[in-house]
Amino acid sequence: MYNVIMKAEQLHQLIWMSRPLMQAAEACVEAGLVGTNLTVRMRAVLEMLDKYGEQTVPEIAARLEIKRQYVQIMCNETLASGLVEQRPNPRHKRSPVLALTDHGRTLIEEIISNEMKLMERVGANLSGENISTALEVVLTVADRLKTQAGESE
């Protein structure tokens, strides 16, 4: 019985750490962008293109789970920077595919590499075991919460 309550409380604490965690993470990303002319949302576009290859705006929107209209703005901004270019899309003649330019690829990969170095520092005295466990728990919890959102009443 006590166990159940303890679990619930720790879970509660875990879940609500997600906000400060996110804020801290975003602050780190922003800090890593100082000096480049990138904004956080431009970085997000570059990351998607680096990670999943060239895509259309609606595809990026689907991956980011953000409405296409806003992602369009993000992408237009990024296009203007010259880090990304449009290429003809064989699958849809009106919706060009976005792709990293060489400059864009170099930049985003350097940024991500720096972020990974930060991860190494942050994880320095945590065991791989524990990180794995934490990731698993968080994935499970997020999944459950998404499911149970409506059924709480």
Add this chain to the structure above:
Amino acid sequence: MYNVIMKAEQLHQLIWMSRPLMQAAEACVEAGLVGTNLTVRMRAVLEMLDKYGEQTVPEIAARLEIKRQYVQIMCNETLASGLVEQRPNPRHKRSPVLALTDHGRTLIEEIISNEMKLMERVGANLSGENISTALEVVLTVADRLKTQAGESE
């Protein structure tokens, strides 16, 4: 070497789950508020008063780490609901203390109890061990990120 990279990547994944996790959690809270006339921010005020007892607006703001001007708005809204009342503040004659009314206490405690039940369902097939580990990891990571935000370059 591989270990270090694996760790960094899992950590990265863990950290960036914080956003969807938060969104899912907030959706659950909102779902639990349907039927009451509460908004999420009114709920936050009630929770602070329930958890830490009667307080002034600036005190609540400090706990929530939100600017007092906005917390003032949240509190005024909550006051209008009758779930909270003002009481003379012996420590500061111009800044009344906010306290839950009986109705307010009943309501927030029921809401939180329901949220805890949700936690129990969500944690049902996770071990207390693993939840503890996850919490510890997340707390550590959040702490480190806050520290290292500026030093990434």
Add this chain to the structure above:
DNA sequence: TCAAAATGACATGTATAATGTCATTATGAA
């Protein structure tokens, strides 16, 4: 006593989106 700080109130600004709408294709089924 008196300068500095705290508080409430109000106005405005900002970032990150969602939503609505339109004209223009593009697509796919009959």
Add this chain to the structure above:
DNA sequence: TTCATAATGACATTATACATGTCATTTTGA
């Protein structure tokens, strides 16, 4: 081939959740 339907980009509007700035009025504490 045609034609209804869907997809896309562009633009406008609205929403949310805050931060910031400012002011008048206490309040406090040295």
